[in-house]
Structure formats: C-alpha cells, structure tokens
Amino acid sequence: MPVNWRLKLKGFGPFDTQLDWSMSAGSAKVAIYAGNGQGKSTISRLFRLVENPQIPFPSSLITTGSAKGKFSFTVGNGSADLGHVEVDSSTGVDNQLDYLFHVFNSDYVRDNLQSRSYSPSGDIEGYIVGKSNIDLSNERQSLEDVKRKGIDARSALSKELEESKQELVSLGASRVKEFQEINVDFLMNKTVKEDCYADKIEQLKAVDELPDDAQAPDKLHLDDSYLDLDQLASLLERPYSKANFAEAFLEKVRRDAEFIEAGMRIQDGDRCPFCGRRYDEESRLLISQYDSYLKDQEATVIAALKGKQAQLSRLIDDYGRLEAQMLRGSSSYGEMRRGFDDLAKVEFPVLATTADFTTVVNAVIDEIATKNEDITLCVSSEAVGRLRDALGTCQSQLRDANKLIDELAFNLGKSKSRKTTLRKDACAELGKRIRREHREAFEEIASLRSKYRLLEEELKNKEAQSKRSKKDAVARLMANLLKGVFGNRYTFSEADFSICFKGETLGKSADSVLSDGEKAALAFCFYVASTWELINEEEDKNKLFFVIDDPISSMDFNYVYSIMQVIKNLQDTFELSRTRVLLLTHNVAFFNMVMGTKTLNEAWMLDEGKVTEVKNELLAPYAAHLRAINQVANGAAPSHTTGNSIRQILETLMHFEDPSLGTLGDYLESDYGGRLNEVAYLHLICNDQSHGTRTFGYAQPPMDDSTIRRACNAVIEHIRDRYPGQLVTAGVEPSENNSSS
Template identity: 20%
Template sequence: MIRTISIKNTATFDETGIEVSEFKKVNFFYGANGSGKTTISNFIYEPSNPRFPECQLKWENDIELKSLVYNKEFRDRNFGKGTIDGVFTLGQATKEEAELIEEKRKELKELKEKGIQQKSVLDKQVEKRDSLEDDFREEVWTSIYKKHEISFKEAFKGVMQKKPFLARLLDEFENNTSDLKTIEELKERAETILGETPIKIPEIPTIDFERLSEIEQEDIWSKKIIGKSDVEIAKLIQRLNINDWVNEGKKHLQENETCPFCQEETITQSFRNQLESYFDETFTSDTKKTKDLNDDYVRIFENIINELLQIESTEKINKKTKLDLDKFSSLLKTLNSQFLTNKELLNSKLREPSRIIELISTKEQLEEIEQLITTANALIKKHNDIVDNYATERNKLVNEIWKFIIEDNRTRIEYFVKHKNGLQKGIDNIAKKVTELREEYKKLDKEIKELTKNVTSIQPSVDEINQTLKSFGFQNFEIVPSQIGANQYQIQRTDGELAESTLSEGEITFITFLYFLQLVKGSTNEAEITDERILVIDDPISSLDSNVLFVVSSLLKEITKKIRNNEGNIKQLILLTHNVYFHKEVSFINGRTKECNETNFWILRKIDNISYLQDFELVNPIQNSYELLWRELKNKDNNSGIAIQNTMRRIIENYFKILGKYGDDDLIDKFNNPQEKEICRSLICWINEGSHTIPDDLFVELQDNTIENYFKVFKSIFKETGHIEHYNMMMN
C-alpha cells in the first residue's frame, strides 16, 4: 500500500504543498473542481514524470504495487483510438483450476506476510544498530574530535564531520599498526609537519676567509722597511729616523735642482744617485708588497662584509629563518669595527713603511660567523629533507596521531564494535531469510502466472461489460471483436456502425468505468491478472445521471468491502470526488457504523489558487443528510427505481431503527390488516433487496405503478406507527 505522498511545486500546489501520511486501506478525498484531485491521481500513476520533480511517494515496507488510476487521462489512453485492449480474466478456468490457483495465491499471500514480518524484524534490528551507532558517533565527536581538534586539526582533514570521523576511527582501530608516541611528541612534530605545507629554504652561502687570515698574519707588517745602509746618506737618514720622510720627499723630486724639502737649488746628480741607491730594489719590492697586500685585504674584507650584510638582510625577512640573527648581527658589527681598525693600520704602514704594525685577527669572529651559517644550513637541510619527504613524513605523523587516539580510547571502541558486530550478525541472518522468502515468492508467483496464463480469456470481461450496459438501459451499442488485431475490441451500434465517436459524454464515462472495473479484476497482460494492486479513482461519475451514479457507488462499495475484509488482490482504494451525494453514497458503511479504522477522510481546498489539505481521520466530513434523502424521495419522478429503493431503506434505517429502535418485524406488526401487513413485508424485502444487491434481471426497468404502490405502503408505515406528521413535514 501507499504509506505517504508529498506533492509540492506543481499545478496549484506551492513550495509548501501537502503531505499525506495517514493512508489507510480505504481513503476518501473530497474537493471542488480545480482543487488538485487530478494532479494527485496523475502523480500516483506516474511519479517519475518530469511534472513532479519535488514530489515523493513512499510504499509500505518499500513494496511497490501496481497502481490502477481512473481519471480523464485513463479515458484518453484507452478510448479514442478506435480499439480497446482486451482484459484477461480467469473466464475459462475449471473449478479445479480455479481452486488450485486460489490455493497458490493463499500460499503466496502467506509468503508475503512472512516476508513483511521478517522485514519488520530486520528494520527494527537495523534501527537498533543505527541508534547504537548514532549514540557512539555523538560520543566520539564530543570526547575525541573536539578534544584534539586544535592540536591535530590537520590530521582530521577529510573527516571533519561526524559520520566520516567515526568511519575513519573504526578503520584505524582495525588496521593501524603505527608506533605509539606520546601526546607531547606528537604535538611538537605537528607544529612543523602539519599546518601549512612547507616549502624548501635556500641554504645560506658560506664565506671563504682563509685568504684574509693569511694576509693578517704576513711578516711584512712587523718589518721595518728602510733603505740600503752602506750608502753615504744612509747614516744621516737612519740617525735622524727620517726614512719615511725622505722616501715621501723622493717622490716629489723634480728634474731641476730644486729641493722638495728646502726649495733651494741644492739637488745635485750625486745626491740623486745616493737616494736611488738608498731606496734600492729591496725597499721597492717590500713597499710594493705592502701596497698589494693592503689592496687585497681591503677588497676581500669589503666583499665579505657586503656578503654578510646581504645574508643579514635576507634572513631578517625570512619568517622561516634558521639563522641566529641576534648573534649574527652582533658578530657582524664587531667584525666591521675590526675591519675599520685594520684598515687604518694598513694605511699607516703604507704611509710609513718603516712602521711596525700588528693587525687585529678577525679569525675568531669569522669562525663564529661561519659556525652560525653552518648550524643554520644544517637546520635548513633537515627542513628541506622533510619537504622532500613531506608526504611520507606527514602520513607517518597522521598515522601515529590516530594510533594514539585509538589506544587512548580502546575500551570504549571495543565495547561499541562488539555490540555492533553482534547486531550486524543478526541483521545478516534475518536479511538472508528475507532474501530467501523473496526468491520463494518470485518462484511461486511465476508458477501462478503460468497457471493463469493457460486458463485466461478476454471474452468474460466483454460479456460482463455488455450485460451491465444492457442492465442499465444502454441497449443501442455493445463491445464486439475488432477486425484490426487479436485481443482488440470496438464499440459498435446495433446496425453495425462503430459507435465510439458518436457516444454521449455519459455513455463514454460509464463504459470507461466498466472497462476500468474489468482491469481491476484482470489485466491486459494475461500473466498479471493475479498481481496485487491499488486503485486510484478520480471523479468516476461526471456526466452520469442519478441512476448510473447509484450503480457506480454500489459497485465501488462492494470493492471497499472486499478491501476492508482483505479479500482479493486489491489492497488499497484512493477515491477523489467533487460530488457530495456520490461521496456520501460511496463512503456509507451502514446505518449503525459511522467510523471504520481502515478508512480515512480528507477535504482538498483551493484558496487564492493554492491547494490545501485538511485531514479528518476516521470522521466523514460529508455527513449523511437525512433531509437530502427525503429530497431524493420527493424527486422520485426523475430517479430510477434502484435509487428510490436505497433512499427508502436509508430513511427507515435512520428514523425507525436508529431513532425509534424499530426492527423489520416491529414495523410489520404495526399493521392490523393482514393484507397491509403483507404489503409492508413485501416493501421491506424489496427495499433490502434493492439497496444491497443488483439483481441479475435488473435490466428490466421496474414499472411505474409498482413504484407508486410501494410508495403508498412506505407512507402507511409512518401513518401506522403514529409518525405521519413527520412524513408530512419532510415531504412538505
């Protein structure tokens, strides 16, 4: 059966729409034209139609049944094409064959009930397992994920929602073989490896200062560079210690005799020769060496200082620097100061070659700087090695984090897994039984289809439709075999003319509904005549007169009676109508039963072009109107005998049996005259016969004088029981 339907964003149903969740075996929907009844019936017929993208339909126990839907679209699909598909029923089955098929169908029904029972048990076990899992999921989310979210958030990437987190936790519980580390170690490594993906850091260039140290240690700096001592002028220069002064003055000797010292013309060639001899080749060589060493030292030192300044500048803007910048900057400042001092000493040596100087050794400072760079480069290499093996290192850390979490929560996880596995084992066993029952069901269903296939016929359906047509006065047309194809039929008039295009609206409606009722009992496919199904009927009485309307309601009441009693293969009825009288008739149970727990009622309304649904549950919102019954009786000239019979029965039931506590015999005994007593007895029998059955010979219309005679007796019942005033009031 259908369990729930939801309809929205289609036709007159807005985004809120309606939801029906209390379907019973028999369901009545009352609604005016245009309120959305046909939309409901079309949706049930074809839920996958693109017209219903946001509508949903759910079946009880997820077992989908065949839906037979009667509405305007049904008539368009089956009539208007010239031929009608034949409907197969068990018309040719012998008594033994029919009994065998019925026995098999009972077995099939029992199998289905067992399957539903086992499915129900399965659903409960699944619900119990899911509930256990839901509770555990909330527990681990709060006590594990939230606890470690800040420290190990990156390790939880991809499972940062409750369901995937639990799935990962259970997977790690089963498969994680990593080493167990402490939480402190994991957090420390997580700061480096987790977080932003690391990138390689360039190594800091190393400084070559070997040559600088060599220059600083040169012997030339402690050597007095003076002229040749065996020259005559040497004694004076050395005694006066003016070696550097004379050497400097020598550079200013001119070609003439003017002395650069006294500016007198005292310079002779002999004096020139003595100066040249004094400042000999050794002197020249030593002073040149001093100058060259000075130039090299300054150049190398300036290059080193520039490189170190560049390193300092680069590392200051490097957020990931491994260099001890504070110490590096301090050493660099000291080194620069030493350079300036040594530079000054070297300049003094150049000015005064005879001066002895001692350069400050920068070796210690440079070695410390070199050590800082070496240490930083070692850390950079370690970092870069991690980058090169980042995926491996990261996966290793993540696995170790999960290992810690598993071991820290092992007891509670083991408890959950044990109980879940126990429930799952039970679920698997029950699921296996359900599968076996389904296979057995399919096998038996196939066997029934084979049995019915051999004993089905479409002729009984045709005969029954034609007989019903004649029974209710449709004498001038019938269904006959078509010349076009096998199992195809046409509507033909008595003169042989095809009648489909010339039928009235009422005739088309009635024959369409009779054809639908044959489909209810059979199928156009001979292998499907025993399939279980549901019926959806949308306003089957449009354009019908009251005589035929009563017939349709009587036929439907027989169907609802069988559905409530679990007879046959019709499992559910959904009826939609806009006709109040038809609704009252078809939903009427009897004069004593007002409600049935297998029946539900709704009213469908359209307000401002939007459809709304009101649920009345077991209470029929279209109450049986006592006044309406009398109105029908007053209009007896326009109604058939069948409708009058039913109306009389309903009035007697409501007024005498319900209000007056009269039974049939009580009413009959009110008549003293034996002849009148027999007339009353005959009337009551006639009423009961006509109101509950359709006699086989009803195609013979009742005579008007018969109706009048019994109408007089009906009036006499009120007179003889002392209620003639009530009769007069109701008949006006």
C-alpha cells in the first residue's frame, strides 16, 4: 500500500515563502538532506510541538517579519486520508492524526539530558498494558455502565441539592465554606442525623432583617426612693393625741388645711394675703389659733399623711409611664431577640398592670384616709406591706429586663459575626436535612461507587497479569542500546537508572566524564529507549512516528555506524508492523550511509525552500559543497565550513585536471587556475579554515564575510567558465531545456 505524505509550511524559521512537498512512496522511512540554514531544525521543532504542545505558543519559531506561521502534515494510505496535524501560531496545535510523534533534536537533548548533566531521569510513571487485555471489552463496558449510572444518579441528586440551597443563597450564605460542603461527595460520608435547620434559618432571617443601625431598647427605671414606706407604716400604726381645740374649729381646719397652711406661710401678720383686708382683733386671734394648731402634733401627723398620699399618687403616675415603656421595650426585644441563641428562648419580664398596681396603692391610700379621720387610732399597715412586696417584685423585674436589654445590645454590636455564624450553622443543618431526606439516593450512589471500585479492581488485576512498568521497559532498552553502542565501556544500571563507568555510577559527573561524541550517542540511545513512555498499550507501538534531526553531531565513524544500526533496528526493537521515520541531516556522508545500507528507503533534499527527490539515492559530497558556496556567493552568511567547501571543490578539480600537481597552491598558480590567480587570498581562506590555524598567526585578523563571499563568487565563475554542466548537475543552475520551458 503506497504511503502519501504532504508537508506545507510558511511563516516559520527561514520559510518566508510557501514550502509544499508531496511524496507518494512504498515506504514511510524517509531521509531528507539539507544544508545549514535550510530549515530542517524548524521542521523538527514543529513536529516536537505536535508531540508536546506549548502554551503560550513559542514566538521564536515565527519568521522575522511575518505576522503568523502555519504548518500542516497530511498522511494518506493509498486513496484513504488518514488525517493531518496542523501547527498555527494563532490557534496552536490541532492533531487529527492518530500517530505518536517522537522527536529527537537539539531541544530534546537540552531538555532531557544536558539540563541534567547527562544523568537520565528515572521519574517515569505508568504501565504498558499487554495484548491479552484486548479481550476485556466486556469488563470495560460493565465498568463504563456502572460509571454512567453513578454519574446520572449523582447529577440528579446534585440538582436536588442546588434547589434546596437557593434559600441560603438569598440570605448571603453562598460565601461561607460550609455552603460549598453541601455537595454529594461531602455529604456522602456523613451519618444520618436530625437537624434544626428551621430554627437556624428563622434566626438567620431575623438577624438578616435587622437594620445596620439597630439599637436595643432604653434601660428601664422606677424611682420610688421618695416614698418611705417604713415611715408610712409607723404613722399608720402609732396612735396620736388630738389637738385641744373646739371641734368646730378642728373640723374647719381639717377641711381647709392646705389652704390655711398656704395662707399662713405667705401672710405678713398685718393684712390677709388673699383679700388684702387689714386684720382686726378677731382675725388676729384666729390666726394665732391657726398657728398654734399647725404647730400641734395632730397637724403635723395629718400633714405627713397627706404628703404620703401625694407621693402615692405620684407613684401611680410613674408606674403608668413605666408600664408603657416596658411594653415598648418588650415588643422591641421580642422582634430582635429571635436571631440570638442566648436570648431567643428568654421572655421579657411582664409587669403587673397599672390597674392592678393602682389597686394596691389605693388600699394604702384608704388606710391613710382612715388614719386622717382619727389619728388616735392604730391603723393596720397591711396594705403598705403589699405595696412594699409589689415594688420589690417590680424592681426585680426591672433588673431582669435591663439585663436582657444589655445582652441584646451586646449581641447587636456583634450582629455581623452572628450572621456569619448563623450562615455556617444553617448550611451545616441543611446538610443534615438533605442527608436524611435523600438517604436512599445517597445509598444508591454509594452502592454504585462500591460496585465500580470492585469492577475496577478486578479489571486492574486482569490487566496486571500482562502489564509492565514503563520505567522498567525504558531501563531495559537503555541497557541494551548502550551495550550495542559502547560495548563494556559504559553500561546502564537498571536498578539505579544511571550511567556506569567501570562499575561506578556516574550520576551528575557524566557531564565531565563523557566526550561530546559520547554525549550525543548517549542522548540518542535515551531518546529511543524513552519511546516506551509514549506507549500505554502494546497496540500503541504501531502508532509511532520517529522524527530524527542530526543525531550524529561530534561523533567519529564507529559511533555514527552504531547510531545508524539503532535506526535500522527500530522495527525489530519495538516489533513494529510498519516503521515510520523522518530523518533530517546536513551530513552528506551520514545521508549516503543510511541510504546505501537501505536503513531508509526514500531520499530527498531540502534546498532553498524546496524539497526534491534524490534520484540515485546518494549525494556526491562535491555537489553539496558546490551548492554551499553558491549560496554564500548569492548572499548567504558564510559558515565555519565555507573554506573547507572551497578547498574540496578546488582539490577535486585539481585531481581531475592534473593529478601531478602537488598542492592546492600549485594548482592555483598553474594555467588551470585561470582567473582564480586574481584572488590572492583564496589559498589563505582554504588553508586557515581547513587546518584550524592562521597562516600568519593570530596577529592576522579573521577574514570578513564580504571577502569570503568574493572568493566563493570567484570559484563559481571559474566552474561556469570551464565546467558549466557541473552547476546544472548540482542544481545550482537550471539546464537549458528547463530554462527554455
């Protein structure tokens, strides 16, 4: 079945114009050669984004000056479209292709090994489920059915809970932690209890209705200090002698005592204070009698009794006002106490009515009246005693009332915290009510959860019979790969998950022990071994897609050959039904090696934004060098290999034209050199960049880019003059047939 790939790319890395590559081949094992700066690293990084999407999108990938970038990779199998992946700098990664991409590039090395001093991380979790578990579909379906029933039951109960919580929401309780706990999972573990939700919600409403400036009633007070009941009892009970005056006189004085007393206080002894008439002898005699009487004991006692009578009348008035104040305080207290536990069940004291109190006082007044009629009598003070008891009871009730008023005032001062407490209490009590009223629903969910756990455990036990640890799989493969690449020089301890040298664990010291080439080989081995981290079931192996970017940096031939063998053995290593590999390299020799040994089957070249097929499968190093210096001649930046590329081309021409010439310098000075002789520093560039030293020492400054570019241009012109067909064959210039069409 043919493999169809299509890769489109624009706006990332060097791809400021559209790259559109299509391939239809019999194999998914593909190698692409690309020179430095052609964009192979960009392609590998885009595939790595598919493997590990990043948020936010790494803006460093976007081409300088471009508003956005877009990359797509579509795979087909014959006439069937298997799917695609897209990377859009605006929307991110969209993977519609059922592949497990695994990318090796310099970023992988940096993130997984270089940052850890080349000590591989053993922080690997999970298991790989064996093929035998593909027959557990019935068990999985049963597990899924129970899970669905549980979800439906939980959703139905959650809906009931939400409706029950609306009253609390209206009272501002949604902000407390206890409100969040009114959910199925939290209440599931609670025991069934009676609740007092109704009481708490009533209290909360009462407190919530209180105005912010609510004040307790005024304190209550009855001042009876002006009434000396002991003195009154004494006046009543003690007999007094009557005055020695005529009865008619006494009757008149008793009848008009107050008037007479007032006149006696204000008269001046000469004229009447009321009519202004001058006193005659008879008047003076009467005034003298009045004065004598008022100074008499009887008058004093009667005056004292009348004073008490006036005080009692005042007491009745004071009590009437107190009763009205008491009723207002009781009403206010009754409204505000409902929100406070310590007051809610305590009633405000109730005074005797003013009518009842007046009855008690009037009994005392009657006793005074009896005494007034005859002060010689011993009048019982029983009514005074009842009044004393009534006042004592009243004062006691006032103290109780004022204590409640103080407590109410204290609670009102903390009404804000009381609201919070009541909200918490109401939430807790609602939870109890819900747990009790929906007991059957909770029990059903608990039963389904128990059944689910049982089925899940049974399924896990069956899966465990053929599953293996991902960490163990990575360690085992890592040990085998290191043995194949390094022999016994470096080994891998599966127990310690560490590189060992001569039996000693290297750990973080691996960075200082391994050479650069050994580090590169180690990194690639770990990349291949870590493939097991992507696999959850054995069947997942056939979804693997390896993207490998230049795995042989700084390696000598032995390691290069070993890495090639690792790539060639990927199919056997993972027992793949089909191997998918995209290899990107700028090394011509490595490209030729993997193609010449049939490690990979499809050969392509990326150059100047185009991917073309390599027809004869191998690339001539000469052609690669020729393309490299042509790019510099046309404006590309020279690299550290540019001088060596010039030397390779010129020495190839020298050995073709006159093998007897001994050195490159001889060739440049001969007739074969043509106009190359005009570039006096050409040999200097080749010598310095090929051998790593400067001809005239470090006092000689390095050559600038423009100087090297002129040298490259001279070489291209030299070949165009003598062998223009080589430029066509290398793809530097189009053929005449192509140019005319």
